[in-house]
Amino acid sequence: MELTRRELVAAFLGSAVAASACRRERPREPVPGALVDRAVDVGHKLRGGPLPRAAEAQPVDVLVVGAGVAGLSAAWRLAAAGVKDVRVVELESEPGGTSRSGRNEVSAYPWGAHYLPAPLVDAGPVMRLLRELDAVTGVDAEGYPTFAEELLIHEPEERVFYKGDWYEGLYLRAGASAADLAELARFEARMNAFGAARDAKGRKAFAVPSALSSDDAEWTALDQGTMARWLEAEGFRSPRLRWLVDYACRDDYGTTAEGVSAWAGIWYFAARQDGKGERSEGFLSWPEGNGRLVKQLLASVPAGQVERDVLVHSVEPGEGGCRVDAVEAGTGKPRAFRARQVVLACPRFVAAHVVAPWRQQRPEWLGAFQYGPWVVANLTLSDMPRSRGFPLAWDNVFYESRSLGYVVATHQAPRMDERGPTVLTWYLPLAGLDAKAERQKVLSAGYADWEGLVMADMRAAHPGIAEQARRLEVMRWGHAMVRPVPGFMWGPARFAAQESLGDVLHFAHSDLGGMALFEEANWFGVRAAERVLKGLGRAAPSWL
Incomplete structure (x- = not known):
């Protein structure tokens, strides 16, 4: 069904953005650009008929399938x-x-994850990686790690756009009532208490990564209900606070508090602090976002070990190893490997098509994994966008839009001029509870639709931005983030999915942690590598 422009904007971004876009509507030239994703087309080959198998299989000790953060972390640990x-x-x-990240003549920029919260504890594989990056400057008197000043987000960090003006921070204090602010203070006190909570074994109730959290029923029972229901039960009804919690859930989990378990919602606010408020030094970022961490992981892998454009379509465990069949994405040429050990570093919805025993008898727990779609767009401008109110920040959030707003790729450059070209990275989680319907909506929109949506969102806050726009590139992530829906974080499905098949096939991905975060992917990648080391008969101290 054809939608009018206003209906399209309302369907994706909400009625407030649609109304603003129509008020500002005037003829303009479309911004040149393109859709740049292709995994949607190539990856869907797994759903078709049988793919060709090579006659001979290349022997290899360890095959890692997938070069996302989890797969690269496994290769990093093995190296x-x-x-x-x-x-x-x-x-x-x-x-x-x-x-992953991209680059043009103006700047590097992220295509997804764009920051890493500074760790609180001087231990674990993430801290090891940050030390390799020379990001760690030391440890303070209380034992907390300290980080290179140039990598911490520069001021101003965050601002929010509301009814024509920009305001500092994420919580909208302008116009907040005394009751709103009292509720915010009470909420922060509750989150601090959760951050301080420890069980009888000394484990944090909410820890990073989630695998280090307490499994005591006192805390895990929170996983059964939604974050929205928990807020209501606790008397948190301020629309401004509810917006902040919804924003947090959309930011980290790709859906609203209605679709996130209360355990996961509380984890967002409690896990990265010690109970005394926000003890973390802040966020670490680079112009390319977490693409910088990817580059560091890649640098640890010997040259020639990473092959790109290879679609693995079958992993069959057997005696002494696995046969892995693949095709070259460009040519369709069949490939095969005979690996003593395999790390399958892909999400469960892909593994369901790839693991040979699961194609014959699919485990029931696979159905518990839900994934939300995202759209990320990089808009190159000839000059910094003009705005009214609080000045341009690293993170710029639209209060009345379903998008998350944008980050400024050049904000972390050694010198960010107040004028000059820049790249803005725009984020839209498709947050509806029916993830399949949201995914179909994402894939049904073409470049012209996305160009209109991005510019409608941006023009509401920056009326002159159309004249500054030079190029727009759009990435659609159909299954971007696993959703920690109620009952998932501490239910049986997630733990069943973490088990190896025999002693030869091991799994790694952020979805095993229930949250699509760098720390989860890194932890499960390292854990899979350490299982490989055991399978190879190699003794090595654990990094976990």
């Missing part, structure tokens, strides 16, 4: 242990998954 015969194969032409 550190001295395992030489490792091959990493990746469907895309660029590794990194949703942490």
Whole structure:
């Protein structure tokens, strides 16, 4: 069904943006650009008929399938242990998954994850990676790690756009009543208490990564209901606070508080602090976002070990290893590997089509994994966008839009001039509870639709931005983020999915942690690599 322009904007971004877009409507030239994703088309080949199998299989000690953060973390761990015969194969032409990045003549920019919260604890594989990056400057008197000043987000960090003006921070204090502010203070006190909570074994109730959290029923029972229901039960009804919590859930989980378990919703606010408020030093970022972390992981893998544009379509575990069948994405040429150990670093919805035993008898728990779609767009401008109110920040959020707004790629450059060209990275989680319907909506829109949507969203806050726009590129992520729906974080499905098949096939991905975060992907990648080391008979101290 054909939608009018206003109906299209309302369907994707909400009625407030649609009304604003129509008020500002005037003829303009479309911004040149393109849809730049292709995994949608290539990856869907797994759903078709049988793909060709090679006559001969290449022997290899370890095959890592997938060069996202989890797969690269596995290869990183294996390289550190001295395992030489490792091959990493990746469907895309660029590794990194949703942490990948791009670059043009103006700046590097992210295509997904754009920051890493500074860790609180000087331990674990993420801290090891940050030390390799020379991002860690030391440890303070209380034992907290400290980080290079140039990598911490520069001021101003955040601002929010509401009814024609920009305001500092994410919580909309302008016009807030005394009751609103009292409720915010009470909410923050509750989150601080959750951040301080420990069980009898000394484990944090809510920890990073989630695998280190307490499994005591006192806390895990929160997983049964939604965050929205928890807020209501606790008497948190301020629309401004509810917006803030919804924003947090959309930002990290791709859906609203109505679709996120209360455990996961509280984790967002409690896990990265020690109970005394926000103890974390802040956020670490680069112009390319977490693409910088991907580059560091890649640098640890010996040259020639990573093969791109390879679609793995079958992994069959057997005695002494796995047979892995693939085709080259460009030519269709069949490939095969005989691997002693395999790390399958892809999401469960892909694994369901790839793991041979699961094609014959699909485990029931696969149905518990839900994934939300996202759209990320990079808009190159000839000059910094003009706006009214609080000045341009790193993170610029639209209060009345379903998008998350945008980050400024050049904000973390050594010198960010107040004028001059820049790249704005715009984020839209399709947050409706019916993820399949949201995915169909994302894929049904073409470049012209997305150009109109991005510019409608941007023009509401920056009326002159159309004249500054030079190019727009749009990436559609059909299954961008696993959703921690009620009952999932501490239910049986997620734990069943973490189990290896025999001693030869091991799994790694952020979805095993229930949250699409760098720390989860890194942790499960390292864990899979350590299972590989055991399978190879290699003794090595754990990094976990």
